[in-house]
Amino acid sequence: MESESPGERPDCLACGLAAGTVPLLGGTLLRSPHWTVEHCVGPLGVGTLIVKPLRHITGVHELGVEEGAELGPLLTRVTTAVRTAVGDECEQVYVCLWSHAGRVPGHIHFVVQPARTSDIDRHGGAYGPGLQGALFAEGAEPETAAVEEFCGRVRRALGAG
Numbered sequence: 536m537e538s539e540s541p542g543e544r545p546d547c548l549a550c551g552l553a554a555g556t557v558p559l560l561g562g563t564l565l566r567s568p569h570w571t572v573e574h575c576v577g578p579l580g581v582g583t584l585i586v587k588p589l590r591h592i593t594g595v596h597e598l599g600v601e602e603g604a605e606l607g608p609l610l611t612r613v614t615t616a617v618r619t620a621v622g623d624e625c626e627q628v629y630v631c632l633w634s635h636a637g638r639v640p641g642h643i644h645f646v647v648q649p650a651r652t653s654d655i656d657r658h659g660g661a662y663g664p665g666l667q668g669a670l671f672a673e674g675a676e677p678e679t680a681a682v683e684e685f686c687g688r689v690r691r692a693l694g695a696g
């Protein structure tokens with residue numbers, strides 16, 4: 536049985552952000568019947584978005600038929616909006632899913648991350664998982680104003696798509 540009510544797990548950060556019980560910088564960017572889109576709270580840089588199911592599930596194999604059917608078009612739409620919002624610096628958009636913090640399966644969330652020329656150059660040409668590792672090692676939380684500004688741009692891009 537599928538439930539679409541966010542926040543069903545009070546101990547889950549992803550549920551809390553979706554339900555609004557934990558402050559979310561930039562706010563909800565898009566919501567479909569089964570998924571929600573937010574700016575990433577981690578150190579993966581301004582413009583990295585999260586696409587996650589409203590339901591607290593910890594594996595892609597747990598997705599229901601309707602959840603799965605929404606996913607492809609949603610990832611395409613969000614990735615297109617990220618490319619538009621980032622502009623010329625966007626060499627690629629990475630879409631990945633780890634959800635394994637502390638080796639424990641967590642609320643799944645697809646990371647939609649722009650690979651920017653400036654980030655790659657700053658980290659000695661690192662790209663792909665190497666770039667993600669470098670950004671996590673750097674540990675810099677994105678600046679509030681920059682996240683809010685980006686969220687405005689990506690909202691306009693989502694609205695146009």
Ligand SMILES: [Zn+2]
Nearest residue numbers: 547550591642
């Ligand atoms: Zn959750």
